[in-house]
Amino acid sequence: MYRRKWRVYSKESTENGELVVVEPGLEIPNLPIYSMEQVSKHNNAENGIWIVYKAGVYDVSQFVKIHPGGDNILLGAGNSIEPFWEVYSQHKTQQVFELLESFRIGNLLPEVDIEDYELEIDGLTLKEPIQLTLDQIKTLFPKHSVTSVVQCAGNRRDQLNTIKEVKGISWGVGAIGNAQWTGAKLVDILQYCGVDMNDPSIKHVQFEGLDLDATSTPYGASVPSDMALNPMNEFICAYEMNGEPIPADHGFPIRLIAPGVVGARNVKWLGRIVLSDEESHSHWQRNDYKSFPSNMDSATGDEFARAHSIQQLPIQSAICSPKDGQPIAVQWKHDPQSGTTKPFIELAGYAWSGGGRAVIRVDLTTDNGRTWHMATLEQEPNKPVHHTYSWTLWKIDIPLSVGQLHQGNTLEFACRAFDSSYNAQPKQPDEIWNFRGLLNNSWHRIKVQIA
């Protein structure tokens, strides 16, 4: 059932605070996911040369020409290089590991054998672990649907990179998605298993993926029990995405959907649930996905231990249309007040907040915040304002003055949103810059030119 094994590739702090690379080839959350079949097509100069090492997918097209071992590298083209490195063990140095990771483009898709699939529930208040088959999960519990955003904590990281370089993929506004997820409610499953959900010793619910590392440690995450075990928060073990079985790269056969919570805790290929008095020991729970003040370029183990794991995300919004740098054509419409036609430009985008907080307002400005225009919101109906998990799509026609219309003139637009707790977005990204480039929810800005 567990096809691949790997160890966490991470920068762990040593006692004196220096950073040391431990191991390459580890799954990195939010990277693109490629199946072995997709990788196998990249085995020639025309399609590019990709290789696999443990859970890592690498594009070494540019490196093959200067590989010290010459064309031997092509033996692994479109395939795993692990067998070759067992023979040519000179590769197993930190220098090579770092070089390899510099070519990293994605994670390898785990292959789950659906016949053998079981979800295990274990931990506090249970006498022994309980296993449920996929069929049991589908038939024993009421089918529940929730429309929920899954957003990477690194969404809009690109803007932080313009201030000072951060670690991680330089995401634009696209590291977020909204889908209807369907499955069994987590609380229904735990109740069926006999978990005493009122037992105060249960402080965290841990979730493990099916993807194991070399020490048999799975990808892991946890959510505080007061969130995960509250039925109104609609945590589900989802087996459908938008009405279809969940695609392999989205977590087939079961993905935990933790509405309002950062993507990294929405565990794909869910294999095990553990009721616990402590957070997951996963690297991604304890030594990553935490934010620090902007004057810190790294954090020690102690500093990570004291920092809060990202769970509920803060208020976010972005302009999706037009795109930054895109030339735009001005439109005209009749103005009933003046009886004339007036120029405008149409903008559209999304807004969302974590913790179930609905978006209550999206404002657009063309003068860096002196004047605001309120957008029209398209929202999921009939959800309470403190238990809304879908994103809000917004659009607006922003009036322009005739003086702004000359060809080539550059206009800057910015958007910001407020959630049902009236939380605001920071004006500038430097206020919340952090070395891992997480949680950038500063005003989203685009510059466009009149075509």
Place this chain on the structure above:
Amino acid sequence: MYRRKWRVYSKESTENGELVVVEPGLEIPNLPIYSMEQVSKHNNAENGIWIVYKAGVYDVSQFVKIHPGGDNILLGAGNSIEPFWEVYSQHKTQQVFELLESFRIGNLLPEVDIEDYELEIDGLTLKEPIQLTLDQIKTLFPKHSVTSVVQCAGNRRDQLNTIKEVKGISWGVGAIGNAQWTGAKLVDILQYCGVDMNDPSIKHVQFEGLDLDATSTPYGASVPSDMALNPMNEFICAYEMNGEPIPADHGFPIRLIAPGVVGARNVKWLGRIVLSDEESHSHWQRNDYKSFPSNMDSATGDEFARAHSIQQLPIQSAICSPKDGQPIAVQWKHDPQSGTTKPFIELAGYAWSGGGRAVIRVDLTTDNGRTWHMATLEQEPNKPVHHTYSWTLWKIDIPLSVGQLHQGNTLEFACRAFDSSYNAQPKQPDEIWNFRGLLNNSWHRIKVQIA
């Protein structure tokens, strides 16, 4: 039982958007509260001349000398002027109303007859209203305590006034308090009364005070049912504050405590609870306690109707010691790293967020955000990070450089906090300025001089 009657004093928008004063003497939330006994002592030149009109308390000490009716005004000194205005009805003009309100210093304390007190529960899913005596509320239900902040939405309004004048009392950092409240859980009371809390038609829980206006409309507020009816949110009908019966000016005999929610919904002198499909029709629910973009100086009825009623408050923090403008003495302490003594200044304050979100970090800066120092936090133990209602007290020793120590040198400090959803405070108050001066949670700044 209902001692006083009044009508709402408010600025209501007319159809063309102009503002018109309706009526004086109305209760204004968050003003100081004075008993008739306190007022009666201010009936002479030495103690000052106070008068009462409906629910309003006014200090007219300066006005008596220029009163067009001469000394007649002293007939009402330390007392209500209503009987006199019934006779001298020339006072009932908008000009006089506005003049009167300019002397406003507080609200009159309602006097509740404890023998007659009853809490009424009415509305959807109930066949008829149910009344509970104070004794029943104290004995029928388990006693539940919650430590909860009550914060006025106008806390820190003073900083907004420095940008452009706003309406309301110019509060500093003190329009907030933290106390242990004890009483019966709202959900226990409603369950006892037979309310079907799962009925989806119940969308709001309305709360009414015992203080009625001239049209028999009580002070009112409402909270969405998904918040008020969730047992984890610890809404209580409180009869004790810090272990003693609630003082009269804090809402004796019963005050609704809505943890994590703006002060205006924590209704004092609670008289009635109504399960409803709509928000309270109270002026303070529908036409106040809402925020708008900074380029709006007023809002029409339609604009108020579309805006979100303030409920859960956003992340907040403030420096309480030293005070702004205060001369400070530098302290010295041994620095183990260098083996020398180094200068520092000690700062302390509070931080809090609405919706039960715990404070996870408080940062202080002496250079407007380029460098941050993390404060030490004192927090209520054993509360989940998403159901924490007490404030966080913080303190920090901020290191100074020897170059900063010369007498008279001015230092600026700013603080900001993050909550468990990593919500941030805006850097500058102009980002969130609004004409009612609500929800100022921008970085709190003080300037102090080296003594």
